[in-house]
Amino acid sequence: MRRLRLPALAAFLLLTLLAPLALGPFWLRILTEILLWVGLAVSWNIIGGYTGYLNFGHGAFFGVGAYVTAIAMVEGGLPFGAGLLLAGCASAGLAAFIGLPTLRLRGAYFAIATWAFAEMIRQVALLLEVTGGAFGMLVPVLLHPEFFYYTMWGAVAGTCAITYGLMERSRMGYKLRAIREQEEAAETLGVATTRLKLAAFALSATFPGVLGGIYGYWTTYIHPDSVLTGSVTDQMVVMVLLGGLGSAVGPILGAVLLQGVSRFLWIQTEQSVLYIIFIGLVICVVVQFVPDGLVGLVARFRRRGRRGTDAP
Amino acid sequence: MLLDAQGLTKDFGGLTAVAGMDLAVPPGSIVGLIGPNGSGKTTLFNLVSGLLRPDRGRVLFKKHDVTGLSPHRIARMGLGRTFQIPALFRKMTVQENLWVPAIDEPWEAMRRRAAEWLEFFRLMPLRDEPAEVLSGGQQKVLELARALMRDPDLLLLDECTAGVQPAMVVELLEAIRRLRERGKAFVIIEHNMDVIQDLCEQIVVMHEGHAIARGDLGAVKRDAAVVEAYLGR
Numbered sequence: 007m008r009r010l011r012l013p014a015l016a017a018f019l020l021l022t023l024l025a026p027l028a029l030g031p032f033w034l035r036i037l038t039e040i041l042l043w044v045g046l047a048v049s050w051n052i053i054g055g056y057t058g059y060l061n062f063g064h065g066a067f068f069g070v071g072a073y074v075t076a077i078a079m080v081e082g083g084l085p086f087g088a089g090l091l092l093a094g095c096a097s098a099g100l101a102a103f104i105g106l107p108t109l110r111l112r113g114a115y116f117a118i119a120t121w122a123f124a125e126m127i128r129q130v131a132l133l134l135e136v137t138g139g140a141f142g143m144l145v146p147v148l149l150h151p152e153f154f155y156y157t158m159w160g161a162v163a164g165t166c167a168i169t170y171g172l173m174e175r176s177r178m179g180y181k182l183r184a185i186r187e188q189e190e191a192a193e194t195l196g197v198a199t200t201r202l203k204l205a206a207f208a209l210s211a212t213f214p215g216v217l218g219g220i221y222g223y224w225t226t227y228i229h230p231d232s233v234l235t236g237s238v239t240d241q242m243v244v245m246v247l248l249g250g251l252g253s254a255v256g257p258i259l260g261a262v263l264l265q266g267v268s269r270f271l272w273i274q275t276e277q278s279v280l281y282i283i284f285i286g287l288v289i290c291v292v293v294q295f296v297p298d299g300l301v302g303l304v305a306r307f308r309r310r311g312r313r314g315t316d317a318p
Numbered sequence: 319m320l321l322d323a324q325g326l327t328k329d330f331g332g333l334t335a336v337a338g339m340d341l342a343v344p345p346g347s348i349v350g351l352i353g354p355n356g357s358g359k360t361t362l363f364n365l366v367s368g369l370l371r372p373d374r375g376r377v378l379f380k381k382h383d384v385t386g387l388s389p390h391r392i393a394r395m396g397l398g399r400t401f402q403i404p405a406l407f408r409k410m411t412v413q414e415n416l417w418v419p420a421i422d423e424p425w426e427a428m429r430r431r432a433a434e435w436l437e438f439f440r441l442m443p444l445r446d447e448p449a450e451v452l453s454g455g456q457q458k459v460l461e462l463a464r465a466l467m468r469d470p471d472l473l474l475l476d477e478c479t480a481g482v483q484p485a486m487v488v489e490l491l492e493a494i495r496r497l498r499e500r501g502k503a504f505v506i507i508e509h510n511m512d513v514i515q516d517l518c519e520q521i522v523v524m525h526e527g528h529a530i531a532r533g534d535l536g537a538v539k540r541d542a543a544v545v546e547a548y549l550g551r
Contacts, residue, residue, distance in 0.1 A: 183409075184410070187410060188405045188407055188408070191401065192407075193368075193390050193393070194392075194398070195393055195467075196394045196419055196468055197390055197419075198388075
């Protein structure tokens, strides 16, 4: 299985690169959205998977990125690329600022604190003048550039996935997993837990910031209820849990599946409420039957199969 | 003194777990810490290793005041500890557990030293198993090995022989003795008096958060206050 991993990855990358040539604009758009969600889910997994800190305010970084980029372009007259750079930095900086008090909390308390933080950001965006308040913001339009967004999100999602993968065998990765398993023990063994958690949190926040910046440019109109709504976070969380928390492939799988189903239901029924119901069902099933996600399920079956062949 | 804790006091909302406790550990010595359940032994370890901040008193380690420093800073100064219930990284493998404390060293040196300790404690065959599948005794041993990866000068061991099979206990004690010869000091919380007798030159008896007797085993056994603490009046 391990030997198959590299060829599989290469085939996947090649397919992703060639897809736009074969697809019409409609399917390319759907694939583009899937890439966005892959990036978001994998970034959530950086803090959630490695350290076990479940961030229920991750969507806020997406929204902040979207607004920072939009403001930089509209108010500051900066080019798109500079806006993205600012978006990434702003998200990371905000994460470090928020993380300092909240990363001392554990379990449900951290989840509640981050959820409240995201809600606060949404309220601020509704109030400020520079964000357009409840009117939202118009972003300059780039004409018919589906391929542009496909590659942009693909690059960011790919970078995020590679970052996650590289961390697995890195010093930081080992330390973060030690924190997840037993934070106090890690502390007494010389691991500077607070600093590491902050670094992981800031790193995981950078990606949604950049992805959000691209999103604003893509939809050309952003509003607190579109980019700062709690459902952005909810979907990321469900995607990761469905695929497998703390695994490299899981969140990618979860994002492709869920976003695929979302678009399928929308095409079939032209209603988005069915998707919400579907998400609810997925949460129930995952929590009850597959707590380790699809990746964990596969591992379980494989183990059972091996035990079967070992028997005399 | 390698460790000099003075007048440590810790209050948990009205319950005083540790009350004016002194503990001095000379370099290269083994101090036994005994006392009835709930007498404050583990809280004392938490105060010394930095997991808890004392309400009063101070901790001097290698002549530096480390009171209130975060645990990782104290650990990096050369203080290691284990926990009463082994606090392993359960989903990580046995050898990964050993890597974590030494992860900032060059990979080769880290792997080599981990392999040495695995060999030493006979955990080599289990190196790729997740720590959670180990038996209670093996977990205790792994935790000690993990604490040794940082090459500490002082180790606080919280019931390190509990649940360990007798043959392994003998080896464990031998290991502690050999480590002491290399200059390491220990404070051990232990309920097994044979272990205490075997290892410790100094015994401190705790009761209700402070020391009621100090000395060798014979002396503390004869001490009236100790008898009363264990058996009641």
